[in-house]
Amino acid sequence: MNGFERFSFNLLGQRVKEKREDYVELRSDLMQARLKTPFEAYLSTAYVASIVAGLGMAVLLGAITFFLNIPSMISYKGALPSFFYGFSDYRLLIGTTVVVILSLLIFGGFTYFAFLIYPKVVSGNRRRNIDATLPYAINYVTAMSTAGITPAEVFRLLGQSPIYGETAVEARYISREIDMFGKDLIEAMRIASTFTPSARMKEFFQGAMATISSGANLTEYFRNKAVQYSNENHQQQKTFLETLGLIAESYVTAMVAGTLFLIILQSIMSIIGGDSNPIFLMIIIYLMVPFGSIMFIILISSMTPEV
Template sequence: MNSYERLCFNLLGKRMKGKRDEYAQLRNDLISARFKTPFEVYLSTAFVSAIVVGLLAAVFIGLITWLLKLPTLIKYRGAVPGPLVVLSTYSLQIGTIAITIFSLLVFGGLTYAAFVMYPSLEAGNRRRNIDATLPYAINYVTSMSTAGITPAEVFRLLGDSPIYGESSVEARYIAREIDIFGRDLIDALRLVSSSTPSKRMKEFLQGAMASISSGGNLTDYFRTKADQYSLENRQTQKLFLETLGLISESYVTAMVAGTLFLIILQSIMSVLSGDNHPVFLYAITYIMIPLGSIAFVIMISSMTPEA
């Protein structure tokens, strides 16, 4: 907890403690994202940051509005009710106040929403990373278990292997529950399985719990899950490549051939009509093509499995 978070907690921490039930989803997201910031501190920081950003944005935009006299540039033509005619003489003051309040609400609300949504997004990133690295992590676990290493030591060694990404982080939390809090392996697996964002990891840990509780062969279980997840991983990669091929065809059709056709058509129409400022052509060139390409990049990036 840094000094800014400590300040926010000192200002609002006591009030935030009563909101644990109201923000149950946020608490779960913080745990799944493995944030080290406590819930009360994070929520206090969110509220204070929203207020600070909202006030700064409101003051800045209000000053710009007042200096440039933007409200006076708005002209209304038509019948105006009597009371509004009287208020029109104060249009600069009223408009500046309205824009300032609007900026405060918009920028403050966006900042607060970003704080609330960020743990969920981070948990989603961790879920994709765990799902991608879990087959390789289980192969490592299987090798260690085959060598006769105890299950607790297996997860401890996996936690010390950063090459397995977020799967190593989950194993590190299992080792922490055992080494620091003195829990047995089953309790540690239960706690981590209840907080991990990955359904694959949850299923794997719960299966390990069942195997240990029933006295089954844990090495055989690890080997079975390694084969299962490796097969699922290959199927996922195959499906992604097929989807990527479909997206590439759509991109060529929509963003290359389609926009080229529109540019040629609009150019001919501009020449025939003598239009020196073809607005639609500018919109295609400077808005449609860049935004469309960015949209395809974002879509592919969100669908791409973690390496």
């Protein structure tokens, strides 16, 4: 833990311990993300950071509103009930108070929500990385097992191979349970399978546990899983390429041909109508084209499997 996390834990740690049962999903996300910050310290940090962010932005925006007298710049020309006019002399105070309260709620709430969602995002990234590297890691495990290396040593060697990404991290947790806590291999794999974010790795661990418990050939199990996951990877890559081709066709149709058609059509209509300020044409050029392209980039990025 860093200094801020230790300060937050010392300040709120005891109260947060009483809320463990209210944050089961957050605790699970923290474990799956393999974050090193304990739950009590993490939630305490979320509370303190939210308060600090909310108060900081409330003071900043409140000061800007007050010293620039922003409420006086706002005028309303519609009809209002007569009793509202009595508050006009206090609009600076009321406007500043409203800005302070909204800033506190919005920025504090956003910071707290960001802390809650961050472990889930990290867990999702780890899941994608594990699913991408698992077939290659199992090939490595199969080669080591074929050479006569014991299963516990196989996972230890896998954990020492950083090229396998988050799969190696999961293997290191198995080695930790065995070396530091004295667990046997089956129990260590059971714990790792409970907290891994990848359904594929969970299935792999459960199958390995069943194979060891039944006394079957573990090397043959590794070999079969390597073939299975390799075939699944090939199928996923084929599906991704087909989907990518469909997205490319959609982009050309919607963002290239479609926008060109709208620009030409709107330009002709502006010339015929004598419109010197074609708002819709500006919306197409400055909003639809860039934001549409960004959306396609985000879509492709989210769909692209890790390599």
